[in-house]
Amino acid sequence: MSARNVQIYLPENQIPLLETILARHTRRFWRESLPGEQEKYTCIVQQRYTERLLTDLDDAFRTVPSFAAHVAHLEAVLPTLEENPSTELLLASNLPPPTWLERFFSRDRLSTDEIYDDIEESLRIRPSFVLTVTLSAIIAGLGMLSGQVAVVIGAMIIAPLLGPAMGLALAATVGDWTLGRKAIAALALGCALAALTGSVIGMIVAIDPLTAELRNRTLVQPADIALALACGAAGVLAFSRGASLALVGVMIAVALVPPLTAAGIYTGAGLPAAGANAMFLFTVNLVCVNVAGIVTFLFQGLPPKSWRMTTGIMLVWVLLLGLLMAMMAGRILLGLGAGEGIFSALGNSAV
Template identity: 60%
Template sequence: MSARLVDIIVSDTEVSAVEAVIRRHCRRFWQETVPNGREKFSCIVQPRYVERLLDELDSRFGSSAGFSVTVSALEAVLPPLEETPETALPVADLPPPTRLEAFFSRDRISTDEIHDDIAESIAIRPSYLLTVVLSAVIAALGMRSGQVAVVIGAMVIAPLLGPTMGMALAATVGNAEMAKRATATLIVGATAALAATYGLGFLIAVDPTVPELLNRSIVSPADVTLALACGAAGVLAFSRGAALSLVGVMIAVALVPPLAAAGLFFSKGYETLAFNALFLFATNLVCVNLAGIAMFLFQGLPPKSWRMTGGVMAVWGFVLLLFLGVMAGRIAFGIGSESLVEQVLDIIIRPLG
């Protein structure tokens, strides 16, 4: 990952204190005078050191008049900044990271950068609602006709990516305000997706036995594994600064299609299939959040309170265990995919007989 350029502006009375902080977190920096009695430091910082630099600057100078910090990505740095155990910059008053911690956090962008990437996507705007509706309609039409490529198109749009990542990040760092906004945005988006596909169902014919649709009404342990992998892979890519559309392929595969299928099923009167699709959506949402929080922690994001973060993870884990219990009960009583197909065929054939 490329280095970051951190520009710091402070009052000229704090130059010595700021320089002492900078030297603890980066090896290359330069200073220049700017108007109004202020000084500017430009620092080339490796990604793994950005977060601790910002934290110390904010704690020491955040309330100072004229203080500001901006961070931007650099495409290349010459000569390159080599990082080895021998050249690693120590952290004052903290034990050095283990090799495992350093390995998994070295490519991660800072918490502030992750927060800024997510903050814009958890606001309820007309563009967000329109994107949700279009994504759900595309997914519904793709599943209805059995066209996998069209369903993938809905995944790339990824409207539920921001709220989902926002919920996981908020639980990790203990940001209650972000958690409320992300949850509200997700609920509004899910409702819009259901409403759009419910209305669409009155305009098109729907065959519930089409595999792309029927598969969204079947919940199995394999779906739990898929959702956990999606959540972990999505957070891993997101925290490395990957494009939202690429991460969306990992996340939307677990969230958008079940919602679209549920809307179609409700419109045609297949309530059992619709509730099964919603159950798949809920299961996937729990798994994505649980795996997302675990991956954020694994990469070294600092929780505000381990008790709070652990409590949220415990709640998600308890809900997942309940869902797994429901799945086990269905399997024990023989309510599997084969019996579900028979029920669907019975629903269709009964009116004809």
């Protein structure tokens, strides 16, 4: 069972209200008096109740200057906290009970604040971010050129675009423009660095444009949309449950890093049409990851600040996906989606 250790600091005159709130979210808490008429409460909270506890605390005490709340993960709790219908802590009477779908998807996820902390740290543009993006693109590019799938997966494990991709979906879900701007800036820089690194590889390394691992990144098929949607949904599910960043990185990077690097390689090698195909695949994948990410975050019960704003952003992504799907269908009908027009001539001249 997943649980959290929540420590709350408040002045003594706020204690009656605090204990009323705690009774709705936890059955185990301890009080400790501190100097300066401050009180410290230590609570054991089941993971599924952490979100709503933090929301109530923020609503009630955000204007109290000395208020603070710290959340830490607990590996084990004795005696165990039973999770069944008879031990469920009910919501306040003025709130509607969660649906079975909300219960199912939100049962084991991290609280919104924990997800924010995990994502915001990866959105800071530092020398380490620039270095990991560059190294990831180099590993992915050389792995594709040599046809070594394991090497390409190694580039995915580095996962430099994980934070920006998840941050963009989270910002759209909760309507946080500040987080969205940070995610866009980090994602734009990461994409530019990956494409530039691929271009340098394409200019200085002799490439075979018909190498399967490289050419596959220029093929845009309906299955690619299903793959990218699955990557986005699986990545959000794993990320919101505190899974290994390497695991989530593989899920997200399979749809982003390889086609982006391939676009740079083809462009650097003087094959702009093939590079455009790879960039088109990257664009389709990025849109799919965000559509699936937003839907999955909503299914998990992340609370939007404004449903109108979140719905509007979601509609923009869906319309963009529909436009890309129409373009993909046209490319397939014209023989461009499968790459015949680009690679037929290369088949006779490639060395």
